[in-house]
Amino acid sequence: MTARTAAQRTGPARSRRRPRTNWRDPWRLAGLLALLVLVIFIVYPQLWIVRAAFTSDSGAFTLARFGAFVTDERFTRPLLHSVVVSLAVGAGAAVVAVPLAFVMARYRIPGRQGILTMLTMATTSPPFLGAYAWLLLLGSGGILTKAAKGVGLPLPFDSILGVGGIIWVGVWFTFALIFLMVYDAFRAVDPALEEAAASVGSTPWRTHAKVTLPLAVPAIATGCYLAAMRIFADFGTPMLIGGGYQMLPVVVYQNFMSEVAASPSVAATASIMMVLVSGLALLAQRRIVARRSFAVTGNRDQPLRELRRGPKALVLIGIWTALLLGFVPHLVVLLTSFLRWQSGILQWEPTLENYRRLFEESLQPIVLSFVLAGIACLIALVLGVVVAYIVARKKFVISGPLLNNLVMVPYILPGTVFAIGFILAFNHLPVILTGTALIIVVAYFIRRLPYVMKSIETALGQVHPSLEEAAMSVGAPPRRSFRDIVVPIIRPAVISGGTVGFLQMITELSATVMLYAVPWVTMTVVIFTNAMQPGSPFGVASAMTTVLLVSVYVPLYLLRRRYRTVSL
Amino acid sequence: MDISIRGVSKTFGETTALESVDLRVPSGRLATLLGASGCGKTTLLRIIAGFESADAGGVHFGELDIAKVPVWKRRIGFVFQSYALWPHMTVAENVAYGLRLRKLPKESVAEKVAAGLAMVGLTGRDQHRPGQLSGGQQQRVALARALALEPDVLLMDEPLSNLDAKLRVEMRREIRRIQQETGITAVYVTHDQDEALEISDLVAVMNGGRIEQIGSPEDVYERPETTFVASFVGSVTLLRGRITDTSALALAGGDKVDFGRPLGSAGADVYVALRPEDLRIVENGDAQFTGKVVRSSFQGSVRESVAELPGGELLAFEHRRPLPTGATVGLAADRFTVIENDTGVA
Numbered sequence: 001m002t003a004r005t006a007a008q009r010t011g012p013a014r015s016r017r018r019p020r021t022n023w024r025d026p027w028r029l030a031g032l033l034a035l036l037v038l039v040i041f042i043v044y045p046q047l048w049i050v051r052a053a054f055t056s057d058s059g060a061f062t063l064a065r066f067g068a069f070v071t072d073e074r075f076t077r078p079l080l081h082s083v084v085v086s087l088a089v090g091a092g093a094a095v096v097a098v099p100l101a102f103v104m105a106r107y108r109i110p111g112r113q114g115i116l117t118m119l120t121m122a123t124t125s126p127p128f129l130g131a132y133a134w135l136l137l138l139g140s141g142g143i144l145t146k147a148a149k150g151v152g153l154p155l156p157f158d159s160i161l162g163v164g165g166i167i168w169v170g171v172w173f174t175f176a177l178i179f180l181m182v183y184d185a186f187r188a189v190d191p192a193l194e195e196a197a198a199s200v201g202s203t204p205w206r207t208h209a210k211v212t213l214p215l216a217v218p219a220i221a222t223g224c225y226l227a228a229m230r231i232f233a234d235f236g237t238p239m240l241i242g243g244g245y246q247m248l249p250v251v252v253y254q255n256f257m258s259e260v261a262a263s264p265s266v267a268a269t270a271s272i273m274m275v276l277v278s279g280l281a282l283l284a285q286r287r288i289v290a291r292r293s294f295a296v297t298g299n300r301d302q303p304l305r306e307l308r309r310g311p312k313a314l315v316l317i318g319i320w321t322a323l324l325l326g327f328v329p330h331l332v333v334l335l336t337s338f339l340r341w342q343s344g345i346l347q348w349e350p351t352l353e354n355y356r357r358l359f360e361e362s363l364q365p366i367v368l369s370f371v372l373a374g375i376a377c378l379i380a381l382v383l384g385v386v387v388a389y390i391v392a393r394k395k396f397v398i399s400g401p402l403l404n405n406l407v408m409v410p411y412i413l414p415g416t417v418f419a420i421g422f423i424l425a426f427n428h429l430p431v432i433l434t435g436t437a438l439i440i441v442v443a444y445f446i447r448r449l450p451y452v453m454k455s456i457e458t459a460l461g462q463v464h465p466s467l468e469e470a471a472m473s474v475g476a477p478p479r480r481s482f483r484d485i486v487v488p489i490i491r492p493a494v495i496s497g498g499t500v501g502f503l504q505m506i507t508e509l510s511a512t513v514m515l516y517a518v519p520w521v522t523m524t525v526v527i528f529t530n531a532m533q534p535g536s537p538f539g540v541a542s543a544m545t546t547v548l549l550v551s552v553y554v555p556l557y558l559l560r561r562r563y564r565t566v567s568l
Numbered sequence: 569m570d571i572s573i574r575g576v577s578k579t580f581g582e583t584t585a586l587e588s589v590d591l592r593v594p595s596g597r598l599a600t601l602l603g604a605s606g607c608g609k610t611t612l613l614r615i616i617a618g619f620e621s622a623d624a625g626g627v628h629f630g631e632l633d634i635a636k637v638p639v640w641k642r643r644i645g646f647v648f649q650s651y652a653l654w655p656h657m658t659v660a661e662n663v664a665y666g667l668r669l670r671k672l673p674k675e676s677v678a679e680k681v682a683a684g685l686a687m688v689g690l691t692g693r694d695q696h697r698p699g700q701l702s703g704g705q706q707q708r709v710a711l712a713r714a715l716a717l718e719p720d721v722l723l724m725d726e727p728l729s730n731l732d733a734k735l736r737v738e739m740r741r742e743i744r745r746i747q748q749e750t751g752i753t754a755v756y757v758t759h760d761q762d763e764a765l766e767i768s769d770l771v772a773v774m775n776g777g778r779i780e781q782i783g784s785p786e787d788v789y790e791r792p793e794t795t796f797v798a799s800f801v802g803s804v805t806l807l808r809g810r811i812t813d814t815s816a817l818a819l820a821g822g823d824k825v826d827f828g829r830p831l832g833s834a835g836a837d838v839y840v841a842l843r844p845e846d847l848r849i850v851e852n853g854d855a856q857f858t859g860k861v862v863r864s865s866f867q868g869s870v871r872e873s874v875a876e877l878p879g880g881e882l883l884a885f886e887h888r889r890p891l892p893t894g895a896t897v898g899l900a901a902d903r904f905t906v907i908e909n910d911t912g913v914a
Binding site for chain 2: 464466467469470471472473474475476477478480484485488489
């Protein structure tokens with residue numbers, strides 16, 4: 001603050017006076033740069049989508065495209081399908097996850113830590129993996145389908161292709177997500193609340209129904225929301241095993257990428273409808289959580305009770321069955337990667353041939369995936385720290401709230417929509433990125449930024465501002481105190497946020513598949529293209545998926561061992 | 569190094585935190601800022617430290633106007649309510665951090681850390697992490713850290729409010745001892761009047777962003793200048809009335825009390841502040857007040873009872889022997905303070 005003259009000092013204090021903006025604060029500049037990046041890569045592409053959806057072919061403003069969308073069965077049916085399948089997956093996964101989570105949270109279950117680790121692993125599996133593996137098993141020429149035919153066992157379905165398959169794969173892909181959230185919520189319920197219910201004469205079952213379950217509703221709602229949105233935004237699963245069952249991301253993709261009748265405007269209109277749906281879903285989730293957010297954290301842990309032998313066996317069977325079904329894809333891929341394939345047909349012969357071919361022919365996608373995800377991850381971390389610090393600490397009147405809100409926008413943008421925005425915005429001047437590897441890097445870091453930023457912001461919440469003030473009081477300038485105090489304390493969160501971000505980037509498909517251009521082909525694209533072509537080298541695709549799984553789970557394992565828990 | 573604060577004002581949005589505050593802390597003295605939460609005491613301390621900047625007015629350390637000096641160059645030591653020990657450093661590293669920033673040679677850092685920990689009685693704990701120490705020990709580390717650089721002034725923001733009652737008493741004596749041994753100028757923020765009275769050379773009682781009274785602990789207790797100060801520091805009965813002739817007071821409830829000494833000019837509306845320990849039970853003939861005991865509580869060394877005067881005023885007084893409720897007592901005041909300045913009660 002500036003020195004004051006005697007006249008000012010003796011004069012009456014001015015009642016309201018906003019502190020003058022201090023442009024010498026380096027966070028100002030960093031914040032403005034971050035804002036610029038977000039505007040270019042989040043706002044600008046979305047404006048192009050809006051523009052494409054609201055202008056007619058002659059360039060005039062129009063609402064006709066939305067009119068055409070809602071009256072055309074080619075679009076309304078996939079939209080309906082997407083919504084129904086997402087709800088079904090959310091509900092199905094909750095039915096599997098909530099009872100198991102409750103039992104795990106309250107009773108002594110052997111192998112608890114192992115089970116929790118496996119569940120954490122299940123939440124980071126690549127989004128298209130399930131579809132790919134179940135297709136290998138139960139597709140029309142699938143391993144199990146053929147085996148059943150061979151022994152004359154009638155299957156209730158021809159193949160897994162279709163709506164049932166999507167829901168089946170979706171449930172086993174997402175139940176772990178709901179499980180972990182609800183498990184934490186059940187663990188956090190203060191035992192005193194249940195004791196209070198018992199003290200006024202409530203039976204245990206009644207207490208669980210009237211006290212425990214309602215306290216977990218926010219977690220259940222959030223878990224269901226996340227599960228449903230994963231399927232709603234997923235492109236790989238419906239593309240691979242949808243059969244004729246059309247879902248919105250696939251329709252948008254086909255409309256946009258089709259070489260004969262590519263229609264960016266139609267795709268843009270559909271994109272806006274998708275964002276609308278996921279925005280509404282977020283709103284619904286927020287409402288449920290806001291109306292029921294109680295302070296449930298007591299200072300006592302839930303005691304773990306003993307279970308009688310019979311129920312315990314039942315619970316163990318349930319948990320391990322769910323885990324097995326969740327990991328069937330991983331096992332299938334691992335197994336088939338060591339078996340020989342001949343023109344798309346599995347020969348039961350062990351071989352390392354798949355790996356030999358993989359490293360001879362397809363080393364480049366592996367390296368490229370690591371490089372792209374690695375760079376994107378570093379950028380996301382730097383930007384995440386800048387945005388999180390400004391949001392948590394600095395009282396910037398304009399740029400603070402702007403950053404905080406902008407950074408969360410990708411959270412509701414499905415990968416397909418995101419990619420369309422990028423292509424519409426960056427295939428012409430002033431910024432040309434299409435066809436480069438850079439566009440994939442940018443897409444990765446912008447899409448994961450909300451998650452990385454939130455995990456760092458949470459960690460910063462643990463660093464009381466007085467810790468930095470204490471450093472300043474003993475002579476550390478702000479930059480020094482940031483380096484010596486803040487950075488070491490938030491380091492675990494930065495590392496785990498970064499690792500999880502990296503895992504999700506390296507397994508990204510729905511945006512990559514639209515944005516990539518030869519020679520910038522990633523692992524996920526190779527696996528996807530292989531899976532889409534009958535008779536392609538499934539063995540090599542399986543080997544590559546195995547490599548992808550290793551590159552996901554090794555970092556995750558190291559992380560979990562070092563920091564005990566990982567929040568995703 | 570003396571601290572002088574002149575005309576400091578500060579607002580946060582619509583709320584006024586400080587209104588033209590003046591305060592001078594002579595070199596080597598300990599001043600407390602005493603007041604309820606929200607009175608501006610912490611804001612004033614943070615302005616002295618440089619964590620906040622004043623909207624108007626200035627702070628001088630000695631002759632130096634520190635308005636343009638950033639926190640990290642002010643040569644202050646600051647002790648936080650939350651201790652603010654760095655969790656990723658050991659006790660020794662916490663204390664050494666500032667010394668290392670000054671690029672002192674290793675041996676001299678080690679020497680000063682050892683001396684600092686010895687001063688607060690934590691020798692041997694240097695390799696512990698803050699999380700392994702009790703609250704009282706953590707606050708000792710914070711104190712050692714604040715003093716390690718031999719700062720010009722020591723600033724403490726409710727340093728004991730997270731400790732339990734017994735430890736609080738022990739620690740405040742410890743703080744006073746260390747402050748006197750080092751001869752450092754100190755400002756101490758607290759809402760606890762016992763703490764303020766025990767450790768201070770100077771107490772500034774704050775209310776609504778202003779300092780209501782500055783004086784020695786005896787001054788603010790024995791000679792409160794406003795009703796707020798009288799009621800905030802210690803327990804008190806404030807009798808409101810009008811001076812009828814120089815030594816008599818007509819109470820609001822209608823009674824008339826003769827205090828036997830001049831109260832001020834006749835016709836003035838004043839408060840008379842009476843401390844419970846200054847009232848004594850007397851025979852009816854000598855009584856200045858006669859009332860009925862409405863409640864009585866045993867507090868260990870004394871009993872404190874409340875008598876209701878005929879006009880409805882309640883008068884608190886101390887005594888030793890038990891008194892039944894409903895009994896009539898006569899009371900006389902040995903000491904009292906006349907207060908003209910009505911600033912509300914705490």
